[in-house]
Amino acid sequence: MNAYSFVQHLHSGFRYIVMVLFIYTILMALLGWLGNRPYTNGNRLSNLFAMISAHTQLLIGIVLYFLSPLVAFNSTTMKDPVTRYFTVEHWVMMIVAIALITVGHSKSKKLVLPEAKHKTIALFYGIALLIIIGALAAGKISILK
Template identity: 80%
Template structure:
């Protein structure tokens, strides 16, 4: 097993941790928002850990990109839909989602009411999760 293979497995496996954290965080935010629940330290930590997991996944993905044998085919990347997805589209889409996550976390910290904090997390993290799932589905279709 080489470094690329190890990092690829780490990136593939860690996505499930990210996914579970985001689903839990979004559900908790929706329940807090619509149930008019207080914003607790547990909510804050869950939001923070979800954001940290997404940033960690980004760092693993960057390492994977530079270890990847796909980087060597930079000249023909845009002509091949599979190469284009893995070397360009995936990174750009995930970076957009990560920016939304970071903005949502920052805005929720600045919000004054519990309802506004829950609503901000639910909306920003929810949109980011939809973008991530859409990108992954698009990637599966591109590979076929």
């Protein structure tokens, strides 16, 4: 197993941890927001670990990007859907999602009211999750063409 294959498997497998943490965090935020529940240390840790997992996945992805034989900038890059997806589209959408996650986490820390904290996490992390799912779906579509 070479370095590219190892990092590719790591990036692919770690996504499940990220997704589980995000779904759990968003559900807890929605329950807290809609149920007027207190904002607990468990909520804070869940938000934090979800954000850390996304940033870790980003770092693994950056390493994978530079090891990947699919990433090539030449005259055919934008013409081939698979190459375009991995060279441009995937990482741009993921950066946008991680920026939303980071902003949402930062904003929630500054708020005082528990329902405002829950609402901020639910909205920012929820939108980020939709972008991530959309990016992964776009990848599947480009690969199947």
